[in-house]
Amino acid sequence: MSGADIIIGVDAGTSVIKAVAFTLSGEQIGSASVRNRYEMGRDGSATQSLARTWEDCAAAIRGLGEAVDNLANRTAAIALTGQGDGTWLVGKDNRPAGDAWIWLDARAAPTVGKLAAGPHERQRFEATGTGLNTCQQGTQMAHMDATCPDLLDRSEVALHCKDWLFLNLTGVRATDPSEASFTFGNFRDRRYSDIVISALGLEGRRHLLPEIVDGSKQTFPLTANAARQTGLAEGTPVSLGYVDMVMTALGSGVHTGERGVACSTVGSTGVHMRAVRSGDVHLNAEGTGYVICLPADDLVTQVQTNMASTLNIDWALSVAEDLLGEMGQRPTHADLVSRIDGWMERSVPGALVYHPYISEAGERGPFVDADARASFVGLNANHRFPDMIRAVVEGLGMAARDCYQAMGEMPSELRLTGGAARSAALRRVLAAALDTPVRISSREEAGAAGCAMMAAVAIGAYSNMDACIAEWVTPLLGPAEASDPALVPVYDTLYTSYRNAREALAPVWGDLAAARVAQGEKQ
DSSP states (O other), rough: OOTOOOEEEEEEOEEEEEEEEETTOOOEEEEEEEOOOOOOOTTTTTEEHHHHHHHHHHHHHHHHHHHHHTTTHHEEEEEEEEOOBBBBEGGGGOOSSSSOOOOOOTTTTTHHHHTSSSTHHHHHHHHHHHOOTTTSSHHHHHHHHHHHHHHHHSSSSEHHHHHHHHHHHHSSOOOOOHHHHHHHTTTTEEEEEEHHHHHHHOGGGGGOOEEEOOTEEEEOOOOOOHHHHHHHOOOOOOOOOOOOOHHHHHHHHHHOOOOEEEEEEESSSSSEEEEEGGGGGOOTTOOOOOOEOOOSSTTEEEEEEESSHHHHHHOOOOOOOHHHHHTTTOHHHHHHHTHHHHHHSSTTTTEEEOOOOOOOOOOSSSSBBBOOOOESSSSOTTHHHHHHHHHHHHHHHHHHHHHHHHHOOOSSSSEEEEEEEEEEEEHHHHHHHHOOEEEEEOSSSSHHHHHHHHHOOOOOOOOSSSHHHHTGGGGBBBOOOOOOTHHHHHHHHHHHHHHHHHHHHHHHHHHHHHHHHHHHHOO
């Protein structure tokens, strides 16, 4: 396309759908966003409308057109990423077969337990590198097959969020190598695996799995209908990116050539990953974590993910907001966030243990337990709210350490992204908890940048991904922030207490879950 000098990266996250414009050399020049919406049910369900998600995506792209002059004619390519896991079922005429079960949906927990005890579970894990949990499309489909098979019967293809948007933009039913291999395939060859599909009990549903397309090597043209809805030009190349976790990591510096580097995204969830060759993957005995392909030959990310990261901070601040509201005051969330660093300064490091398992879906990394719940350990009458806030933040550091320990060696350097990375107090906690330097990237929208980088390679703006990384990623990394030598031994001790308490509390979580079920039955 003559004169085209922009790549659009679309990141369809859990909270927000963003459309971001980048120059071919990686400079961000504009963005637009639309709030995402999903529904939570008392039965553990978490669902999202497919039709509304596409409408919101198109609206975000149109909003970008209002922010960037002559966007349609200047766009060289569009790229997509989005929230991972979940099940987005599509039926006849590419219409939704029902609302999506997103990654927060916990209904598949009973099926996860049955599959985890199956005779072929270890084989499935060694192929995918990924532990079973309620978030995944494979376990959700197995649960659907057992409890509501008519939903699968009326479906023609099972997609993920970004795949659904890609279908609306191009008319092509496809998924990418990252989600395909950690759900139904083998991360070594990036293809579907008969062993994995059989272990999930889904041989009879294999026809629902779409074609696997690598968006760093192949693009598809924007349809006339999608062009009308987005305001872009028909025929614009569209690249199907990888899942948002690795796109964010790619844009933040998980792979820039140095050995031992890791990347953590501290957002609603906590995502902790390191880039390794497929032959160097460390598969733990517990069978947890993810192995997710990067858009580079034989390069994968080994990943552990916390179900909830800053959601724990949001919960603590909402408690304060509710209490103040009862007194006739109503501070904004931003007002309370601005006080966190001050509260941290007025509290003692390592005084309390906090387990950040605030999600109703429990925990998935580095262990899987749908019944896991958050807790404070060590409270006494002298502790106040700042002490509890510090414990919550330190809990995120302990969870990160727990995750990296499950992947083998601790990182030699941590690249940090996510909104919470702006907190100097959080960076100090993470550096000391892992005893490693921390660096942050000045890249504002790393997920959108990661998929845009794939499109840049696909259309030939760069000869390969390493060349793109050298211009889009490396120059944006800030200086290393060293760990505090006074805090490191404090957090070594705290981590021992964190692990001991976590293991001791597991039976209590089960008892509480049984009580909740019994209470529900009475009602």
